[in-house]
Amino acid sequence: GNSVTQMEGPVTLSEEAFLTINCTYTATGYPSLFWYVQYPGEGLQLLLKATKADDKGSNKGFEATYRKETTSFHLEKGSVQVSDSAVYFCALSDRGGSNYKLTFGKGTLLTVNP
Amino acid sequence: EAQVTQNPRYLITVTGKKLTVTCSQNMNHEYMSWYRQDPGLGLRQIYYSMNVEVTDKGDVPEGYKVSRKEKRNFPLILESPSPNQTSLYFCASRRGGQEAQYFGPGTRLLVL
Secondary structure, eight states: OOEEEEOOSOEEEETTOOEEEOEEEEOSSOOEEEEEEEOTTSOEEEEEEEOSTTOEEEETTEEEEOBTTTTBOOEEESSOOGGGOEEEEEEEEOOSTTTOOEEEOOOEEEEEEO | OOOEEEEOSEEEEOTTOOEEEEEEESSOOSEEEEEEEETTTEEEEEEEEEETTEEEEOSOOTTOEEOOSSTTBOOEEESSOOGGGOEEEEEEEEOTTOOOOEEOOOEEEEEO
């Protein structure tokens, strides 16, 4: 079956540091890939997505590139802010059938200190 | 404002006492789902619905029921809650043909 593996947290950075959160996946077919962010006390928000190989998703300074050869979708940001502190989830969408179920990684807690 | 709403946001109950968590979306989305989030496990799908009166099981449906009588509403029913259903529950919706899902704010449930 499908699975998503993302780097264990928590990750603690200083403001303006570079961020990488690794994500690899296993899937049959050609899934779409997503990063969701969960701020404290809130639901999940879609951060960015990519639907095919070599696509780059980007939003709010975050980027991730769909790498089919390495089955990866690593999240990066060049300069993090305190307001980026949240839990980040990598996910894939199974386009088989009509469910388009999301399979999530376990989440990575990011804390950014001033 | 486009949104998915859930009620209640927090609930403490006892084993065996039936409860319903409501979910409503105002985006006219065809698809709705329920997920539970547990530490170290990420989110797992409980049930989903492709449209009114069409529902199907996700990965962890045991102990849950759903119904979809109206397009905007998708309640989650726990007829006899047990402590292992203590979790954070999220409702989500999406438009047909699109993959991005929109999540509600979550319902934190504690079953004693």
